[in-house]
């Protein structure tokens with residue numbers, strides 16, 4: 566059997582708020598297998614973003630074990646965590662965080678150049694991804710010239726550009742109206758499936774969660 570792309574064991578995280586300790590994650594266990602798309606459901610404040618930040622190796626302060634494709638991350642130093650993020654992960658957030666002075670194509674090209682891919686290859690990959698997302702006619706547009714749904718699709722293409730084994734998405738369509746959200750999520754899932762990546766998608770929308778392969782729920786700091 567193949568190895569999980571991410572494995573969490575007894576993950577805990579608490580915050581101090583006004584002298585009070587709030588235990589947000591109280592021992593989360595989760596394995597995601599290659600190509601599996603998992604919805605992370607939970608109401609506002611249940612700890613979805615906190616959990617994605619842990620898996621994304623973006624913040625410290627956690628205890629427990631996190632392995633990315635078999636690589637222990639909880640003991641890794643900052644340089645190793647950066648390498649793990651670059652080699653295995655792609656990120657999509659609720660707000661697109663695209664570079665405003667670059668067009669759609671270039672926003673998807675840049676992370677590939679940083680990863681060492683030659684520019685002609687990176688441009689081809691960028692155009693293929695954007696075309697697959699229905700943006701073949703928007704390659705030269707800057708973020709300010711795109712609609713919210715189009716901006717979010719560029720962010721999806723950017724997240725997939727370096728063929729991550731795992732895409733982490735935090736309310737990826739949370740900023741869009743319902744119809745656009747449904748459409749963009751459908752395109753996101755089709756592309757992730759086509760690429761064979763796994764994904765962990767935080768949402769509080771039950772209907773969107775049902776489109777994924779598996780649903781896990783955060784409740785009182787534990788997954789159920």
Ligand SMILES: Nc1ncnc2c1ncn2[C@@H]1O[C@H](COP(=O)(O)OP(=O)(O)OP(=O)(O)O)[C@@H](O)[C@H]1O
Pocket residue numbers: 580581582587589607608609610611612613614615616769
């Ligand atoms: N840096 C921080 N300092 C103190 N408390 C924090 C911090 N980050 C998160 N929290 C607390 O942890 C809890 C979980 O927050 P988190 O953002 O992970 O929830 P969420 O499920 O993603 O919510 P939403 O759906 O509203 O984004 C909240 O009570 C929040 O106030």
